[in-house]
Amino acid sequence: MISAEKLDGLLSRFAEIEHRMTQNPDPTTYVKLSRDYAELEPLVARVMSLRRAEEELAGVEAMLADPAADTEMRALAELEQGELEESVEALRQEVRIGFLPRDTADDRNAILEVRAGTGGDEAALFAGDLFRMYQRHAQLKGWKVEVLSASEGEVGGFKEVIASVSGDQIFARLKFESGVHRVQRVPETESGGRIHTSAATVAVLPQAEDVDVDINDGDLRIDTFRASGAGGQHVNTTDSAVRITHIPTGIVVAVQDERSQHKNKAKALQLLRARIFDEERARLASERTEARRLQVGSGDRSERIRTYNFPQGRVTDHRIGLTLYKLPEIISGEALDEVIDALAMDHQATLLAAEGL
Template sequence: MLPQTKLDALLARHAGLEAELTGQLSSEAFVRASRELSELAPVVEAVKAYRTAEQELADIEAMIGDATSDPEMRAMAEAERPQLMARRDELAQAIRIALLPKDAMDDRNVVLEIRAGTGGDEASLFAGDLFRMYERFAALHGWSVEVISASEGTMGGYKEIIAEIRGRGAFAKLKFESGAHRVQRVPDTEASGRIHTSAATVAVLPEAEEVDVDIKDTDLRIETMRSQGAGGQHVNKTESAIRITHLPTGIVVSMQDSRSQHKNRAKAMTLLRARLYDAEAQKLHAERSADRRGQVGSGDRSERIRTYNFPQGRVTDHRINLTLYKLPQVIAGEALGELVDALTTEHQAAQLAAEGAAA
């Protein structure tokens, strides 16, 4: 059974927001109320449909239980009952999932970090493939992608690439992508056709705001340097590169992609905030590891989460034992959503099971 008082409160909140939006609101309050109303709308529709199904079911049960009812009508009610029960249960499950506690960071933008692991040039090429996969997946969702910094591999791809993905719900969709990704394929340079295994690590960090992470100026050591590497005539003429060290944790971020020291500093601070927030989140994950063992999204960066096998055209996510024989579509970002949705469903199932055990 669903908690009826919670459903009543949900409907009351929705009605309150509708009334609020007809009044005089500041632009900021209007945007906030409109956003909350749009988030509540599908749940409220499900609640109304659930209550309609419950009432219809009660009417049918009454008809079946009434000995004076027309036999033909009772038979029709008997035939309709299983379908209506299935509909009610389906709506109830959708509402339970909608009422699960949300990750406070789900709506945030994402800082995506991809690093080539074991496998030399092939690992760098694979890191490039992964970045393009996420780039296309982002485009399909209408999100924007901006590269913050990149270190290219000698044969192509990236030794490391860090990008910002901006879009509503980006972290909710991508948060289970953190971990070690493994590829098995025959490199173009391999004359004998031998399959090589290489790897890349992915870290998906929610973009933290100043209110999320308290960074004291006294905790920072900020150094300016001249940009290194190719970049045209402006390189080495101005000290635009920035390196920021967070002294309490030893986390270091460097940025030299822009000619503007101000822009490099802003990007470095964005990255530092995300890493500090993530470090705190990892600490909490570790403290709860006994409870979270076996769950999706443990947050362990060293955990091998997925294998992309090119000779067999398959992708296997080891956390949920799901294999898709559509590797080209996954790498193209088109079928990545199937993996993302399966991981989200598994996570929600674990949350529901935990709530049921606690009840």
């Protein structure tokens, strides 16, 4: 349980920020104070609600302990006691969660990458299924998905597809999807009815802003080439496709989705910033042993995280041992929240234990 001193310290800090905002600070200071105020306000509201509920519970308990209280009042107090105890415990949990260290990338939009792994054509079809799952999920959440680059499979699906996803709390919700997703099913091309196992890799990167990554033009090698889309669409007409190499890191990105070379370059730079930003986050995380230990799984994109078993209608997330017999609802994106919520709750529980809250 969080100590009263720690809660008092939070309220004092919030009151000080409020006071400083009324003292006509310079614009830069005001912006920082406003940001701090907005970050603390929800937690302060929970703490105030908790303290009111604790006071009400103490009053009820005092009445029950009073031998002079009449029978009718005691009966009402007993009913109210149970409700207040539940409310106090729920608010305490909310406050504990509010004190957890935040991932500063949680509020960001994301770059979603899905790549076919082992399994040939079936892996490409599965990568397509996964991408459509995320598209449908995003549509249900009111998020926007924009394809940045796509390479289609020979019989459908994708060898690789990269998209930006924008909306509210995108990275916070999708970051647990990074890793190897495995499918077990009978391919349409399989005449013997044998179950095949294929895989696709998902990577979710927080989108970087210009201030996060300083890219010097001199560090870039930009090549243009002719796009090679499926079905002959705008193929071999102009050198509209763009490949950018970031020389210091060796990171290479290529985009050929748009007819315009200018638009492809803008998308490629957006993707490059995200890759560099993610690499820096990974480097910092590896230096913080404790932080890496607290991740859901290792965060390694070569780690198998989830299996979709079609014959059994089963989805299993191996990191937390969660099995749901809701494969059609999950692969359609409609029940994906159930998996993400379970992962987020497990992550919170691990952090709470580590922080001693």
